[in-house]
Amino acid sequence: MHNNHFFLRILARELRQILTYARLKQCFSQEKDELVIGFERQNGQDFWIKCSFGSQFSSMQFPTDFRRAGRNSVDLFSDLLLHEVQDVRVFENERAIGLYFLGEQVLVFKLFGNRSNVILFQVGEHQGQFQKRLGKDFELSLGQLDRKIDQSYEAFQQADGDWMALYPTLGKECAAYFQRLGYVNLAQSKQWDLLQKTLEALEEPVISIIETPKGIALTLFPVDQEALYQTKDVFDALNQFFALHYSVGEFRREKSLLMETLGKLHLKAIHYLESLEKQQIKRDSSLAYEEIGNILMAFLHLIPVGAKLVELDNFYHGGKVTIKLNAQLSGPENAENYYRKAKNFSKEIAQWEATVARKKAEIQELGEQLKGIEAAQVRRELKPYLQYLKVQESTKQSSDELPFKQFVTSGWTIWVGKNAKNNDLLTLKYAKKFDIWLHARDVSGSHVIIRNPQQQTVPKHVIEKAAELAAYFSKRATESLCPVIVTAKKYVRKTRDLLPGQVIVDREEEVVMVKPTYWE
Numbered sequence: 001m002h003n004n005h006f007f008l009r010i011l012a013r014e015l016r017q018i019l020t021y022a023r024l025k026q027c028f029s030q031e032k033d034e035l036v037i038g039f040e041r042q043n044g045q046d047f048w049i050k051c052s053f054g055s056q057f058s059s060m061q062f063p064t065d066f067r068r069a070g071r072n073s074v075d076l077f078s079d080l081l082l083h084e085v086q087d088v089r090v091f092e093n094e095r096a097i098g099l100y101f102l103g104e105q106v107l108v109f110k111l112f113g114n115r116s117n118v119i120l121f122q123v124g125e126h127q128g129q130f131q132k133r134l135g136k137d138f139e140l141s142l143g144q145l146d147r148k149i150d151q152s153y154e155a156f157q158q159a160d161g162d163w164m165a166l167y168p169t170l171g172k173e174c175a176a177y178f179q180r181l182g183y184v185n186l187a188q189s190k191q192w193d194l195l196q197k198t199l200e201a202l203e204e205p206v207i208s209i210i211e212t213p214k215g216i217a218l219t220l221f222p223v224d225q226e227a228l229y230q231t232k233d234v235f236d237a238l239n240q241f242f243a244l245h246y247s248v249g250e251f252r253r254e255k256s257l258l259m260e261t262l263g264k265l266h267l268k269a270i271h272y273l274e275s276l277e278k279q280q281i282k283r284d285s286s287l288a289y290e291e292i293g294n295i296l297m298a299f300l301h302l303i304p305v306g307a308k309l310v311e312l313d314n315f316y317h318g319g320k321v322t323i324k325l326n327a328q329l330s331g332p333e334n335a336e337n338y339y340r341k342a343k344n345f346s347k348e349i350a351q352w353e354a355t356v357a358r359k360k361a362e363i364q365e366l367g368e369q370l371k372g373i374e375a376a377q378v379r380r381e382l383k384p385y386l387q388y389l390k391v392q393e394s395t396k397q398s399s400d401e402l403p404f405k406q407f408v409t410s411g412w413t414i415w416v417g418k419n420a421k422n423n424d425l426l427t428l429k430y431a432k433k434f435d436i437w438l439h440a441r442d443v444s445g446s447h448v449i450i451r452n453p454q455q456q457t458v459p460k461h462v463i464e465k466a467a468e469l470a471a472y473f474s475k476r477a478t479e480s481l482c483p484v485i486v487t488a489k490k491y492v493r494k495t496r497d498l499l500p501g502q503v504i505v506d507r508e509e510e511v512v513m514v515k516p517t518y519w520e
Helices: 005-019 135-139 153-158 168-180 188-201 234-284 289-298 331-375 379-385 387-391 420-430 460-472
Strands: 023-031 034-040 046-053 058-061 085-090 096-101 105-110 117-122 125-129 207-212 215-219 229-231 309-313 320-324 405-409 412-416 436-440 448-450 482-488 510-514
Touching: 005 085, 005 096, 005 168, 005 234, 046 117, 058 234, 125 135, 153 188, 168 188, 207 234, 215 234, 229 234, 234 331, 234 379, 234 387, 289 309, 289 320, 289 331, 331 379, 331 510, 379 387, 405 460, 412 420, 412 460, 420 448, 436 460, 448 460, 460 482, 460 510
Parallel strands: none
Antiparallel strands: 023 034, 034 046, 046 058, 085 096, 096 105, 105 117, 117 125, 207 215, 207 229, 309 320, 405 412, 412 448, 436 448, 436 482, 482 510
């Protein structure tokens, strides 16, 4: 309720007592989303208002002193300097306070939650504002800020006892309070009495700061839990609320977000390892490529020309074995194809073993990180883990800028070819020699490029994310795991005899095993 109309009524009343006839001597910003206003009162004392109006959290503070930075600060609302405050008022049924200066100038604190702003009006018309990102505020006029509502007993009767029709600014806290008191079960006259007593109590309430599932909250209503802080001083309440929001509320929010983020990473790594282990079972139960090649060579005379399948005796394990063939190749050429796959397969096995070891280490590390976060009691103990929140931020860029699919993960840009000709365009025209080139192994698919203009070492997790896309946009998209070639683009070339999309890879720097995954 720190931006609630009834709280602002109390705040405006206190500000009126302090600021009437005070002169505005400083108004500046030295931090993003922060405005500091300094007044000199008639008794010579300073009075400071600090507005923190971010897109995630907005509140006001009232420090007893404030030292302006020597640089990186900018003066704002200079037309008001040395002008005298004549009045302070809260606007009718609205979350806004106006400071009225000589010369028909009004500085309005529009406290609309995360759309809060400070706006200057001259003779009722908009003259300037603090938060330029709030475009609709440029269209405001001073006369729009008062909301007149008939709040008589007759209007209450016409609304059939619906207090929200008369006092919408009382908000959810009042609704919860009335629910506890059984408002709906009362006779209409008793409902009116309860409403009037509540309004009277809100004139000089005990202000409580409490912890809720959504964070730290300020309320004017009686609470049925232990409060973190209680006071009747409105300035003290806002100062404590701001401090507790960051010391307690932000700690709880960040801890919860970290537990959720690392929990997902931990679970994903476990599922990934399970997929790898299932692939091992599949491999153990399958006939080796080299054995298939040997069987084909032993029974060349039994292989029909142009056959796509052939059933032959399995002299390794007994029984029959059905072998897939390339109908365009001869028997020896098909056998040679399987021998080549066997050679590549040995590399994949080595890569698979390395991936399994890496995933096991990752699972152990994430488990330890989760324990550390769970044990954290204060915000500074979360600092070592905040990097995970940044790593998880990934957004898809507009596809209008370049003719490829575009993705971004952890600040790294990834390009994916759309078809064979587009693959050539991507690899041969747009990609630079130090970019990372990826492609699903032994099958057709999209060329994938990780942009590396600074010639940095690309993180493992970025390579894996790009490899997931290379696997997804390939003929192996339906397989549980897919081997993906990873190399520098400078090792990829094309000769004139090759078809669109076909290239020669002179050096495979790495082969990674990933699950084909589309992500955004």
